[in-house]
Amino acid sequence: MLGWATVWSWFAPFLPAVVIVVLTVVVAWLVHVIVGRLMRPTTPQMAISARRLGVAVVALIGGTLALQALGVNATVLFLVIGLIGVTIIVALREPLSNYGAKYFSDIYTPFKVGDSILVQGVSGKVIEINAMTTVLLSENDQLISVPNVAMIRDVVVNTSPQAWKEVTVPVSIGSTVDLPTFESQLLKSLSKLRARLDPRFPPVLTTKNRTAQSTELVLTLMLRRPEDRDAITLEANRRLAEILEQKRTALRKPATPAQA
Template sequence: MILSKYERSERINNFVLIFVFNKILNAMEIGLNPFMERESQLLINDILIISVILIITWILARISRIAADKIIRDKHVAYRLRQFIPRVIWLLGIIFAISQVSKSIEILLLVAALFGLSIIVGLRDILANILVRPFLDLYSPYRLGDYISVGEFSGKIIDINPINTVILNEDDEVIIIPNSLFVREIFINKSKRAKSEVSLPIILEEKIDTIEFEKKILELVDSMSDKIKKRPKPIIATTGIDENTEELTLIFTLKNPEDKGVVVSKLNDEIRKIIDELKERKKREEDSYESSV
């Protein structure tokens, strides 16, 4: 029986996952025995040690989030790093904490390595697509409505998500293209506006006045009319929102595509100043309210 490339990949994934999880179970059985054999009074000390390590880990994770925001000027990159670095710190902290109460640290490291390998092998294609998405956001080579050509496929972009970019071809067929393909293949953006249109991602972490923020941004863009066209009118679109952050995209058209680097750099600097100004204003209002109460 001849298997397709997809079926062969699935079979290899399943084999590796079964092998890895079998090794994990064996390693856990060996590695946790020293922990279970300890006397009860020593167990209390171990719990205290683990608690202290986890508290320190939590502090380091918090510091890493703050440091990413202070060191990285690009809000979008800083946002992604604040999601990734704390998770790595927590993983290392948990392994270190368990190592203090288990003599078989090699076994624990093996468990972590095998578990990580199983995730990477099982989700390698999905992870590749997800990791590429932030770079495409920063570079902004295309957007909704653009007509692109990738390999043998061409069509109008009708959806962009963290894993795939969806296009509609001339035969009204929906084609789903993995995001990772855009860094492996040469693609062509055939839209006329692609040369001069810019999509600038903005990350809002603080609960500031969004309406006031958007008003100031549009005023800023209007003040740069020597480089930015007034028609089509610049817009700000909300592209994502959760409990702590809001993702916006500023879309505008340049008079001269060669000015893109200068304009984007200036806008990023001015946007940061506007955010700091609104944060400071909000803090003053909160302090004033608390003092009046």
């Protein structure tokens, strides 16, 4: 039989690291909540990314401190992580800038697949927006690949008829959220904005992609007046965030997927 003293003598050297890990989890959770609240005025996509970044930074610091408590030299560890990071950034500068540009253009650039745009002197119908490039189909059936970074650096003209009317808001919901309930709540909430939206085009939620972890959707709103664009985008995002935050419990999926 092992005595308590023996168990304690084995466990004691690890105690500081365990305490740091526990504290890290608590701090990460706090950061997750606080950043989520601070980012509420922005888009849900931005809020999710900011939360993830905050949690990752806390986890990195906590993990490093825990390793230091176990006797690993943190200075060397930080140096190695830093060098790897710099190498990746330098090596992948172009792809990363395009990827980053796609992230921001998804949220802020007013065009989508199917629209006709003019950018860097070329024009065509957008047929694909991938991680690196936006692919246009020209009038003479040519494929034109435009780096995404151009979409946030250069002037982009959306030449689709009445393009100003359409506001698309990307929405990402976790797999635990019940999509029918979420959509129903969202439509109810957005109907309050009716006076500012085109009565012929009620809000529509379209599924773009689905994985085991999440569902990517796009909310489409059609404006009555062009000058409302910014305000409606912000208001729609605020309502989205509110539904996702405050009604998280209510949006849980029912026990049996086939039944309500």
